[in-house]
Amino acid sequence: MSVKINTLEFENVKRIKAVALTPSKTGLTIIGGDNAQGKTSVLDSIAWALGGDKFKPSAPKREGSVIEPHLKVTLDNGIIVERSGKNSALKVIDSSGNKGGQQLLNTFIESFALDLPKFMNQSSKDKAQTLLKIIGVGDKLYELENKEKNLYDQRTAIGQIGDKKKKYAEEMPVYTDLPNEEISVSELIRQQQDILAKNGENERLRQNKIRLQAERNALNEKVEMLECELARYRDELRTKTEQLDAASKTAAELHDESTAEIEENIRTIEETNAKIRANIDRERAEREAADYREQYEFMTEQIESIRAQKRDLLNGADLPLPGLSVEQGELIYKGQRWDCMSGSEQLIVAASIVRRLNPSCGFVLLDKLEQLDMKTLDDFGRWLDKEGLQAIATRVSKGDECSVIIEDGVSQTKQKEWKAGQF
Ligand SMILES: Nc1ncnc2c1ncn2[C@@H]1O[C@H](COP(=O)(O)OP(=O)(O)OP(=O)(O)O)[C@@H](O)[C@H]1O
Ligand SMILES: [Mg+2]
Numbered sequence: 001m002s003v004k005i006n007t008l009e010f011e012n013v014k015r016i017k018a019v020a021l022t023p024s025k026t027g028l029t030i031i032g033g034d035n036a037q038g039k040t041s042v043l044d045s046i047a048w049a050l051g052g053d054k055f056k057p058s059a060p061k062r063e064g065s066v067i068e069p070h071l072k073v074t075l076d077n078g079i080i081v082e083r084s085g086k087n088s089a090l091k092v093i094d095s096s097g098n099k100g101g102q103q104l105l106n107t108f109i110e111s112f113a114l115d116l117p118k119f120m121n122q123s124s125k126d127k128a129q130t131l132l133k134i135i136g137v138g139d140k141l142y143e144l145e146n147k148e149k150n151l152y153d154q155r156t157a158i159g160q161i162g163d164k165k166k167k168y169a170e171e172m173p174v175y176t177d178l179p180n181e182e183i184s185v186s187e188l189i190r191q192q193q194d195i196l197a198k199n200g201e202n203e204r205l206r207q208n209k210i211r212l213q214a215e216r217n218a219l220n221e222k223v224e225m226l227e228c229e230l231a232r233y234r235d236e237l238r239t240k241t242e243q244l245d246a247a248s249k250t251a252a253e254l255h256d257e258s259t260a261e262i263e264e265n266i267r268t269i270e271e272t273n274a275k276i277r278a279n280i281d282r283e284r285a286e287r288e289a290a291d292y293r294e295q296y297e298f299m300t301e302q303i304e305s306i307r308a309q310k311r312d313l314l315n316g317a318d319l320p321l322p323g324l325s326v327e328q329g330e331l332i333y334k335g336q337r338w339d340c341m342s343g344s345e346q347l348i349v350a351a352s353i354v355r356r357l358n359p360s361c362g363f364v365l366l367d368k369l370e371q372l373d374m375k376t377l378d379d380f381g382r383w384l385d386k387e388g389l390q391a392i393a394t395r396v397s398k399g400d401e402c403s404v405i406i407e408d409g410v411s412q413t414k415q416k417e418w419k420a421g422q423f
Helices: 039-051 102-106 116-120 124-135 138-171 185-225 227-253 260-316 343-357 374-387
Strands: 005-011 018-021 027-033 070-075 080-084 089-093 324-327 330-333 363-366 390-396 404-407
Touching (some): 018 039, 027 039, 027 374, 039 080, 039 390, 116 363, 124 138, 124 324, 124 330, 124 343, 185 260, 324 343, 343 363, 343 374
Parallel strands (some): 027 404
Antiparallel strands (some): 005 070, 070 080, 080 089
16 A cells, blocks of 8 residues: 555645645645745655754754644555654654554655755666666676677777778779689790700701711712622612601701790789789688678677667556666666656656655655646646556646645645646
């Protein structure tokens, strides 16, 4: 059960002379009046009565009063809280008539409900932490966010290296119509040696022809000299002539192969191989760039998966308000961060979180509600009603929205219940 305030009676506290108030059970009860009439003094008195000495005003007694402050609050769980006398001693009586103390009040009073600005003025991250704590997913979300951040940083680094590699690869020269592997010089030398060996054999045959020529000449001379031996030598001469013919024919058919092309290849091979190496380097650089791209995409998938886990975690959590969430450790409501929420949205967010901090505390105090226009005030009142939350607020106004008007520290008798939708 969440505890609400039934009645308030304050005398001689700060600006207050005498104030009595019966706030609505749920929704807004607005304390209206001009400036400096004692509106905030009423909220300060509630905080002091229920929150204890840490909420005690620095000058609690009304100046000019001879009587000590008196505060009385009755709660709907039957507890009666009073402060009175010289030391403003606390007196707490429970529904059975037993005495209690601040400790009993602390079990159902939420400090932030007495001082909502204290919650609202926290850093955005602290507010988000409070929310995560109350919905019980803080540690898990923190772990996921750490993981996500690490992956994100790694991916950024990989992406940068990948881009650099790609740019580097694109700037490298590329040559067409070349083999993929470097040409071997030894293969060309072997081919050259084969040709040289063949040419050597040709030379040998050429020498043979020259030798035969010489022998024939010698014989010819002999024919001239030795007429008598002509017949014998004629036969021989014919034979030799035939052999010479054959040899001449072979010799005529012989032709030497050129090594010029190979020599040119050997000369240009270094140049060619440098180009091939450049092609290989470029291919490697392209492969590396593609590898980094692949890694980057893999990490993007992982980051998406972590983000999905985070969404699931928050979607599965019992959030105090639809549209409320936490992103990157910051509170988000309807897609906006705290500093981009409207004043009334901030009030709703703060009230709903503080409510959840201690569900036993069924009320919240709100100062300076003049920031809300009538329509927003009405919407806020409806929301409070729906939540079953009691809000006691102040507003510089004497309009119909006010349940009570304070003038010169005194509550005027006008007491009306807030009814959502009446404005
Ligand atoms: N102990 C005290 N005795 C008498 N007057 C006091 C005391 N403490 C504060 N005041 C006066 O009370 C006034 C402030 O009271 P309070 O804050 O309740 O007014 P308020 O109606 O909320 O005004 P505002 O609309 O400007 O917020 C100031 O003028 C201050 O001087
Ligand atoms: Mg005020």
